[in-house]
Amino acid sequence: MSKETIRVLVVEDHHVVRQGLVALLNVVDGLEVVGEAADGVEAITVFRKCQPDITLIDLRLPRMGGVDVIQRLRMETHGARFIVLTTYDGDEDIYRALQAGARAYLLKGMTTDELIATIRAVHAGKQHIPPAIAQRLAERMGTEELTPREFDVLEQIVHGKSNKEIATELEISEATVKTHINSLLGKLGVTDRTQAATAAIQRGIVPLESLRKPKQ
Amino acid sequence: MSKETIRVLVVEDHHVVRQGLVALLNVVDGLEVVGEAADGVEAITVFRKCQPDITLIDLRLPRMGGVDVIQRLRMETHGARFIVLTTYDGDEDIYRALQAGARAYLLKGMTTDELIATIRAVHAGKQHIPPAIAQRLAERMGTEELTPREFDVLEQIVHGKSNKEIATELEISEATVKTHINSLLGKLGVTDRTQAATAAIQRGIVPLESLRKPKQ
DNA sequence: TCCCATCTCCACCTTTCGATGGAGATGGCC
DNA sequence: GGCCATCTCCATCGAAAGGTGGAGATGGGA
Structure with missing residues (x-):
């Protein structure tokens, strides 16, 4: 062989x-x-x-x-x-x-x-x-997995949406959005949404290409 | 020839x-x-x-x-x-x-x-x-140029710094940071710092590689 | 069955952001 | 000199974001 x-x-x-x-x-x-x-x-x-x-x-x-x-x-x-x-x-x-x-x-x-x-x-x-x-x-490997819903929220954050807009988009309350954000900030090891967005792009969690076209 | x-x-x-x-x-x-x-x-x-x-x-x-x-x-x-x-x-x-x-x-x-x-x-x-x-x-071509100082601030935003941190880093007051941010948000055609960060990365104004190493 | 993760929502509070409308100083350019 | 861009700073305001500590519902797995 x-x-x-x-x-x-x-x-x-x-x-x-x-x-x-x-x-x-x-x-x-x-x-x-x-x-x-x-x-x-x-x-x-x-x-x-x-x-x-x-x-x-x-x-x-x-x-x-x-x-x-x-x-x-x-x-x-x-x-x-x-x-x-x-x-x-x-x-x-x-x-x-x-x-x-x-x-x-x-x-x-x-x-x-x-x-x-x-x-x-x-x-x-x-x-x-x-x-x-x-x-x-x-x-x-050391970082925790995001839940599907947290991922949804993170995606919206990367696309520049506010909490209110995310709530509308995902059809949940703003309070729930905040809960998810709080959780994902911890998992990503960052302190605010802007850091979350750049971390997501840099790690490839959310592809950079998705930014150009609003509708995927 | x-x-x-x-x-x-x-x-x-x-x-x-x-x-x-x-x-x-x-x-x-x-x-x-x-x-x-x-x-x-x-x-x-x-x-x-x-x-x-x-x-x-x-x-x-x-x-x-x-x-x-x-x-x-x-x-x-x-x-x-x-x-x-x-x-x-x-x-x-x-x-x-x-x-x-x-x-x-x-x-x-x-x-x-x-x-x-x-x-x-x-x-x-x-x-x-x-x-x-x-x-x-x-x-x-249609977009306005950022001033050098606005670029500095944008760079810090992409790196996840808060207004206070940016003020310290650039040795200016937080009020000045806000002024620059207000101005650059307008020039970039976005409404908040998270959008500014992703726009900067996507357009190549701030290189994605600079995210990995905190100290350039 | 019980446990656990997940998703959902609420109230309350503090901090941060962004918007607005100023203003003084500098330095280059016409 | 006057004009203009830039950088700097101020106060004030409302809106947004983030932190904390809950709680109920669901559904899968041990």
């Missing part, structure tokens, strides 16, 4: 980066790019067709996020191995990607050698998380 | 992306990558040595930002032409890059053909701004 060629699927929406990856990997002995996909839905289709040993996947993808893709494909193909390759997407994404079953998490800033070494390692059944990532993951 | 090979310098800190770009460009007829740099300072050194026709440059770079690099090099080499190539960096960066003298602004999501066409166009003396970018640029 280790002497055979490792069949790789590359899932990445940025054309330049994807073509770059393919070009890089194809000149490496023992690696072969057997498929490419530019979004999550395409990733699933291509995966089923080419059954790669390793899937190199970005988290931010059009149509369907990387985490969902990993989750879906891991259910139907027991041996599937995923390496998340991303620029930097907040602690929350790292956490969810590993939860979903990714074996490694790499930043695009790493060297080609590191990338290849990681592909080989994961193919051999190992796991690979860079120290910097592991560090942040550990921090995130 | 148009029949000769276009000499390109690639400035990009992500190894994978950079090598991808180099691999892509080198197989194109009429293009030649004559240099690579992984950070701003290196970019300046390499530029001086190889004197490229076109410099493909990312904005987020270690040691020295892309905007500063462009500004510096444009002063010493009159014919230098720059194409900014980035994922997405808030309206503020687009604006400053073009101000600094970049001829084109491309997202990494574009196709290889677009990239090559843009390089040729810029080399021929043209300018190229994608419609989506131009759109946002126009919006940004």
Whole structure:
């Protein structure tokens, strides 16, 4: 198994980066790019067709996020191995990607050698998380989970809503909004809504893109 | 001039992306990558040595930002032409890059053909701004400039400081802080500090990275 | 069944924010 | 000199936010 060629699927929406990856990997002995996909839905289709040993996947993808893709494909193909390759997407994404079953998490800033070494390692059944990532993951582990409702409120805060507006939006009283806020401030380890908003963005709890379009 | 090979310098800190770009460009007829740099300072050194026709440059770079690099090099080499190539960096960066003298602004999501066409166009003396970018640029043009002091205050807001803390930090009275806030809320077109914070992050007025490290 | 998390709401209180309408000082620009 | 932007500060006000200590309802899990 280790002497055979490792069949790789590359899932990445940025054309330049994807073509770059393919070009890089194809000149490496023992690696072969057997498929490419530019979004999550395409990733699933291509995966089923080419059954790669390793899937190199970005988290931010059009149509369907990387985490969902990993989750879906891991259910139907027991041996599937995923390496998340991303620029930097907040602690929350790292956490969810590993939860979903990714074996490694790499930043695009790493060297080609590191990338290849990681592909080989994961193919051999190992796991690979860079120290910097592991560090942040550990921090995130220490923090309490937000309840669904607290998350709803936090989302509204990030979108600049007042307590009254949040109450209207979620169809609850302002008192309840305050209760949730009080609770989530504690869990996030911050003291006011502005800090909560920036923390949520920075950790990737609420995606920055959601700010541009009012209606998601 | 148009029949000769276009000499390109690639400035990009992500190894994978950079090598991808180099691999892509080198197989194109009429293009030649004559240099690579992984950070701003290196970019300046390499530029001086190889004197490229076109410099493909990312904005987020270690040691020295892309905007500063462009500004510096444009002063010493009159014919230098720059194409900014980035994922997405808030309206503020687009604006400053073009101000600094970049001829084109491309997202990494574009196709290889677009990239090559843009390089040729810029080399021929043209300018190229994608419609989506131009759109946002126009919006940004309509907004008033923040004064230096207002920017200071906004920065503190993004970092989660209260008015009292900001007053202490900037060594002014809380009343003055309020005055600045009132003014910047109006200029940003928002109604409270939380909206100001998210707007600042989203537009790239205050970099998201500055949140992680309290002391810049 | 009992426990616990969650969601909901209330009252009360203090602090903080944001809005308004001032005003004096500085320094650059015409 | 006069104009204008900027920075600084003041008082006052109402609205919003945050803290505290409750409490009832629900529903799932041990």
